[in-house]
Every structure is written in structure tokens, then in C-alpha cells.
Amino acid sequence: MNIGEASKASGVSTKMIRYYEQIKLITPAHRTESSYRTYGDNDVHTLQFIRRARDLGFSVEQMKTLLALWRDRSRASSDVKAIALEHIAELERKAAAIAAMTKTLKHLASHCHGDERPDCPIIEGFADTLEDSGTGVPSKFGLANVV
Amino acid sequence: MNIGEASKASGVSTKMIRYYEQIKLITPAHRTESSYRTYGDNDVHTLQFIRRARDLGFSVEQMKTLLALWRDRSRASSDVKAIALEHIAELERKAAAIAAMTKTLKHLASHCHGDERPDCPIIEGFADTLEDSGTGVPSKFGLANVV
DNA sequence: TATTGACCTTACCATCATGGGAAGGATTAC
């Protein structure tokens, strides 16, 4: 099948399929005489695998490892689990950062009248010192770059 | 003071200070005869404002608006609150997406032995069909692009 | 058969916020 059909079947855009080939996440597709890429069921299966890993927030780099582990039938399940647990930890770190931001913002917003008057604790909070949101992230790193 | 001192005083890197000037988030700094940028207390105050807004996850575009509102003493507090609430909603959307990924991954990981044996429900879960994580996000959009 | 529309190809550019580094000039400290 052509790249368009493979895209529909896998849920990965044609743009990304070509990109994944370019960065060697997937092996180069076979070509017809007129240079059209062609895909078989196996290829689509791989693309679906990638699609699902992406949906779970894995990076391309992690997916390279996961694909290698997928194809290696003799690898230990602990190898896979280690990557998953590491990724879970990263997701939880991001969640904590977002929760800290949300908490601070909600606190500020709750003290803002939200009417036509100009005084606003939100913007004053930006201009003055904000209380520690309690992530334990050293503030010199900020929070945004963690999300 | 020079850009280095302003950076230390505000917590914004010199790289970013120049960048913010370039994209017109801040007004061009005054220059010495030898083209060095110089900053006063007011400028540092603005940079601190930016730093705190960034730490709360606001985008540059949002910060442009926030800075304008900060300087406009006659604006309604509802204008500020609206931006804050919108941003809170976006943060909560991201948090939900991350929570959904975490939930799915933890579920898969909990069924993985994590030993030397090769069978692994995690990687099999990627290869086969994953159950709906329950975000209500149409799966054609994926989750990763939401985070 | 000729045309049309839907596909495919590559190549380049944009995003967003940030950092790295090079080449060269200015200032400061000793």
C-alpha cells in the first residue's frame, strides 16, 4: 500500500512517516519503480506501535530503544519495565510542576475580584514576590522548562 | 548595570534578555557609547515580572498581554483574571493528559514481571490495542501533542 | 486518448523558547 493508506491504517501522518524514516526510527520503505514508498502489514504494525508509544508520551529516542526491545525476543522484561518506570517518573515530575503552577495561579485568581476595578492580586503577584509553590524544584531552574 | 548583572538580579539569562528585546517583549535597552546594554531598577523589575510569569507557564504571547495589562493602570481586573483562568484551564488539560498516560503506563507496568524473562505486557500493550485511557480526547489527536 | 483530480516525490521554511559557540571589541583588575 502507498504511504497515504499506511498513514490512515496506522494513525501516523505521512509527514511523520517520512520523518521517522529519515531519522532512522524505521527502516526505509520499499519503493516502486516510480519511487513511491510501499508498505506491508508488518510496516503498518510497526507504525501502530510507534503511534501508541507516542500517545503515551515517549520521545523518539525512547521509541528507538522500545522498538529494538520489541524486536529482540530474548530481552528481559526488566529492560522494558525500566524504561517504562523511568518515563512514569518523568511524567509525574511534569505533573507536579503543573500542579504547582496551577495551585499558585488559583490562589492568586481566587483573590482577584474579576470586575471592572483595576486592582488585581494576580498581576501584583507577578510584580512582587511569589510564595514558594512547593515543588522542591530549585527556583533558579524555574518551572516552565520542566514542563 | 550591564546585562550580566541584570540577568543575575532578575533570574533571566542574558540570552533570553536579548531574545525578549528582539521579539519586542521588552523595549530596547539603553546603550553605552560602546554599545553595551544598560539596565535600571525598573528594567530589572520588568524582567522579574517576566521571570515569574514564565515560571507559571505563560507563553511569550500571553506575557505580552500581561505586561501591557500590568502597565495599564486603568484596565479591569477581569481582563487579567480571564487570562489567568484560561491558562489554568490549559494547565489542567495538560495535567489530565499526563494523568491518563501515567495511568495506562502504570497499569501495564504493574503486570510486567520485570525479571529476566522476555514476556512483557508493556511492550505487548504497545503492539496490540491499548484500552482507552479515559481522557475523552479523541484518539486521532493522540495525547503527546497535548503535552 | 486526453484530461482531470488525487495521489506521490523532494526540498525548504516555520514553530517555540532556549542554549551553544565563534569572532571580535570593551572593560576591569592586578
Added chain:
DNA sequence: GTAATCCTTCCCATGATGGTAAGGTCAATA
């Protein structure tokens, strides 16, 4: 006076994705 530390601008890289343009291919239809 020299060395170290600043500053300047300019260009490049990131990660994952989309857009667009210029051109080739294929299948169906008039």
C-alpha cells in the same frame, strides 16, 4: 600592560510537527 572577564552580533541546534511549492505518477472519466 596584560590577562581575565565581560560585552557585542551572528549563526546553528534542539524536538516533533505542520505548511507549502514545484513537479512527477496513476487511475478514472469524458
